[in-house]
Amino acid sequence: MYGPTRGAPSKGSLSFFLGRPDALPAVESIAPANHTVCSASSTLCKLVSWWNTAGGDGTGSGSAAVLMHQSDWLLWLLHGRYGVSDYNNALKVGYDPEADAYPSWIMAQPYSRVLPSVMAPGAPIAAVRDDVRSQYGLSKECVVCTGTTDSIAAFLAARTAGPGRAVTSLGSTLAVKLVSEARVDDARFGVYSHRLDDAWLVGGASNTGGAVLRQLFTDDQLVALSRDIDPAAASPLDYYPLPRKGERFPVSDPDMAPRLQPRPESDAEYLHGILESIARIEARGYSLLRELGATAVEEVFTAGGGAQNEKWTTIRERVLGVPVRKAEQTEAAYGAALLALKGADRRVGAIAS
Numbered sequence: 001m002y003g004p005t006r007g008a009p010s011k012g013s014l015s016f017f018l019g020r021p022d023a024l025p026a027v028e029s030i031a032p033a034n035h036t037v038c039s040a041s042s043t044l045c046k047l048v049s050w051w052n053t054a055g056g057d058g059t060g061s062g063s064a065a066v067l068m069h070q071s072d073w074l075l076w077l078l079h080g081r082y083g084v085s086d087y088n089n090a091l092k093v094g095y096d097p098e099a100d101a102y103p104s105w106i107m108a109q110p111y112s113r114v115l116p117s118v119m120a121p122g123a124p125i126a127a128v129r130d131d132v133r134s135q136y137g138l139s140k141e142c143v144v145c146t147g148t149t150d151s152i153a154a155f156l157a158a159r160t161a162g163p164g165r166a167v168t169s170l171g172s173t174l175a176v177k178l179v180s181e182a183r184v185d186d187a188r189f190g191v192y193s194h195r196l197d198d199a200w201l202v203g204g205a206s207n208t209g210g211a212v213l214r215q216l217f218t219d220d221q222l223v224a225l226s227r228d229i230d231p232a233a234a235s236p237l238d239y240y241p242l243p244r245k246g247e248r249f250p251v252s253d254p255d256m257a258p259r260l261q262p263r264p265e266s267d268a269e270y271l272h273g274i275l276e277s278i279a280r281i282e283a284r285g286y287s288l289l290r291e292l293g294a295t296a297v298e299e300v301f302t303a304g305g306g307a308q309n310e311k312w313t314t315i316r317e318r319v320l321g322v323p324v325r326k327a328e329q330t331e332a333a334y335g336a337a338l339l340a341l342k343g344a345d346r347r348v349g350a351i352a353s
């Protein structure tokens with residue numbers, strides 16, 4: 001939440017993995033059953049929790065504040081228009097990308113006044129601010145376009161398309177994105193569908209991933225230890241690697257505890273067990289999407305730091321049972337640049353007034 005001093009966070013920023021269970025009963029009382037917002041880590045729970053403790057309590061900050069996702073705030077620094085977002089970032093605050101509108105049950109709430117206006121991802125918003133343009137020597141033609149979420153940007157970077165194609169982002173967390181003919185949303189399992197033009201990107205984000213590895217090993221150790229792993233052999237070790245308490249997908253449980261024991265003497269065996277266990281969580285994620293009605297996964301591209309690990313790719317291919325390969329472009333920033341390119345191609349007249 002930002003304001004009432006323009007652009008200054010009103011009560012600190014809130015990370016994606018943080019839950020606000022105090023707001024869950026209020027959110028569940030207005031939203032349809034199992035809607036994406038019915039999870040303690042949803043943006044709507046964060047908004048309601050903030051509203052109840054700071055925004056709507058009579059201090060006045062609520063009337064001038066605006067809700068900004070991370071990319072909204074970064075883009076605002078460039079274009080200077082307050083309260084503009086995109087329908088990918090706005091999904092977890094309850095925006096309906098199919099109707100292209102906030103639902104009436106949100107608009108009826110007093111905190112709806114802090115919600116940003118929403119455009120399609122990659123739509124031109126405005127020209128770059130004059131001071132920013134001169135500071136960086138940018139052209140007057142340079143426009144700022146709406147963004148998307150990091151794992152959708154990673155999906156775009158992989159330049160894959162069509163039902164059954166998927167991208168797993170193996171960064172600090174593990175996020176899966178699958179092109180599906182059917183839209184699937186179920187907060188009981190942390191499953192939701194993002195709109196990608198006329199297609200659905202079904203998936204979810206687990207708190208497992210590289211952040212756990214980084215708590216245990218340096219990146220150099222990961223490379224060295226991986227050399228001693230035989231990826232064709234299944235590890236018997238069964239962990240649930242989490243960096244802290246709490247999981248979002250394929251199990252939605254804010255109290256889930258990490259399971260990283262027993263630790264064998266050999267670090268290579270330990271790492272093998274962890275990589276294999278993360279692969280099992282990924283496989284469970286894709287099979288859950290299928291069970292809930294999504295198109296079956298046919299091929300997985302990998303983005304993020306974990307994509308560099310070929311042993312892990314082989315383990316994942318064995319566990320997932322479909323071809324897995326590293327995306328040619330593994331950086332989400334590449335996908336964000338492709339979105340901006342699309343927006344910049346539009347006529348200047350399309351810039352929001």
Ligand SMILES: Nc1ncnc2c1ncn2[C@@H]1O[C@H](COP(=O)(O)OP(=O)(O)O)[C@@H](O)[C@H]1O
Pocket residue numbers: 170171172173209210211212213214219222223303304305306308309312
């Ligand atoms: N060789 C490797 N094998 C597996 N994971 C790795 C390897 N090297 C780095 N990583 C993991 O990649 C993660 C960083 O990837 P990155 O995509 O930059 O993450 P972020 O989501 O933070 O942007 C780290 O958490 C690290 O543990």
Ligand SMILES: O=C(CO)[C@H](O)[C@H](O)COP(=O)(O)O
Pocket residue numbers: 016149150151152171172173174175203204205206
């Ligand atoms: O886990 C994450 C952090 O890296 C993801 O960014 C995020 O939670 C996934 O969001 P989405 O599926 O809406 O793109």
